Amino acid sequence: MKHLADMLIEQSREKKSVLVVGLDPDPRYFPEFLLNRMESRTNEEIAAAILAFNRIVIDAVAEEVVAVKPQLAYYEVYGSHGIHALEQTIAYARTKGLLVINDAKRGDIGSSSEAYAKAFLADGPMAGDMVTVNPFLGSDGYLPFVEEAQRQGKGLFLLLKTSNPSSHEIQNLTLQNGDLLYFKLAEDLSELMRTTAGENGYSFIGAVVGATYPAEAERIRGLLPHCIFLVPGFGIQGGKAEDLDVFFDENGNGALISSSRAIIYSYREGRENGEATTEQEMLQAIKNAARTAKEQINEVRLHSSANRG
Numbered sequence: 001m002k003h004l005a006d007m008l009i010e011q012s013r014e015k016k017s018v019l020v021v022g023l024d025p026d027p028r029y030f031p032e033f034l035l036n037r038m039e040s041r042t043n044e045e046i047a048a049a050i051l052a053f054n055r056i057v058i059d060a061v062a063e064e065v066v067a068v069k070p071q072l073a074y075y076e077v078y079g080s081h082g083i084h085a086l087e088q089t090i091a092y093a094r095t096k097g098l099l100v101i102n103d104a105k106r107g108d109i110g111s112s113s114e115a116y117a118k119a120f121l122a123d124g125p126m127a128g129d130m131v132t133v134n135p136f137l138g139s140d141g142y143l144p145f146v147e148e149a150q151r152q153g154k155g156l157f158l159l160l161k162t163s164n165p166s167s168h169e170i171q172n173l174t175l176q177n178g179d180l181l182y183f184k185l186a187e188d189l190s191e192l193m194r195t196t197a198g199e200n201g202y203s204f205i206g207a208v209v210g211a212t213y214p215a216e217a218e219r220i221r222g223l224l225p226h227c228i229f230l231v232p233g234f235g236i237q238g239g240k241a242e243d244l245d246v247f248f249d250e251n252g253n254g255a256l257i258s259s260s261r262a263i264i265y266s267y268r269e270g271r272e273n274g275e276a277t278t279e280q281e282m283l284q285a286i287k288n289a290a291r292t293a294k295e296q297i298n299e300v301r302l303h304s305s306a307n308r309g
């Protein structure tokens with residue numbers, strides 16, 4: 001069974017991309033040609049529109065990205081129809097050779113975490129290749145995900161330093177010994193990541209580190225050389241391409257940069273709303289936005305790795 005981190009690194013090498021596109025489908029921003037397909041906006045109709053939207057996004061970005069990252073809330077809000085749209089989205093992404101990161105932020109007491117881990121990492125219809133996990137319940141909350149990922153040849157990303165403005169309220173709390181909470185968690189994970197590294201030196205246990213916090217990223221990178229960062233917050237949340245170099249290693253590996261709204265709603269740019277957008281225009285705008293993001297990121301990671309190496 002191929003190690004997930006090795007697979008990720010190989011695919012990013014082949015595609016010359018470390019970009020992940022987030023699938024955060026919000027019908028308020030859908031183009032009119034999709035909204036017109038709904039008569040009474042039932043959950044079933046909305047879920048069908050979400051799937052149609054996601055298929056266009058996936059077709060547009062398939063050559064530019066290594067993975068898609070469905071954010072679960074956007075599907076759960078439409079109940080069983082939404083979950084079905086998620087399952088079909090995952091299946092469709094796989095037909096295009098894309099890896100899938102379920103941004104579910106799960107984590108509970110051990111027995112419940114075991115069930116979550118099976119749902120997202122075993123071979124059920126909602127399972128992807130990686131899942132985001134909340135480690136703040138402690139190790140019995142996240143180890144079931146590590147064990148399931150190891151069994152299945154899959155991976156996970158533990159929330160370490162999230163991109164949101166108030167993440168410091170908890171994650172940067174100073175402990176009695178003077179450490180910051182996120183840093184202590186990183187220290188606790190360091191050995192586990194080292195011992196689960198694949199051929200390329202990276203573990204299948206990664207961490208979420210926001211693009212909005214490059215100083216923290218640099219500290220964490222120093223502590224966790226075997227950790228792949230999943231980096232949200234690039235683009236609309238204020239994370240800038242020029243600050244991304246500290247997230248990568250000297251070979252330009254070690255981080256996946258994620259962007260959702262800036263790419264999937266790029267067809268709305270310069271328009272009041274999506275009304276005049278055709279399917280072809282939507283697809284082309286999304287493709288262009290993904291390519292531009294990929295190139296901006298490559299400029300930083302490949303250029304800075306050349307400088308460092």
Ligand SMILES: O=c1ccn([C@@H]2O[C@H](COP(=O)(O)O)[C@@H](O)[C@H]2O)c(=O)[nH]1
Binds near residue numbers: 071164232
């Ligand atoms: O620290 C985190 C963890 C997860 N997210 C999720 O990523 C996307 C970001 O969307 P953008 O449109 O690119 O801002 C969204 O699904 C969040 O739930 C995050 O932003 N920060």
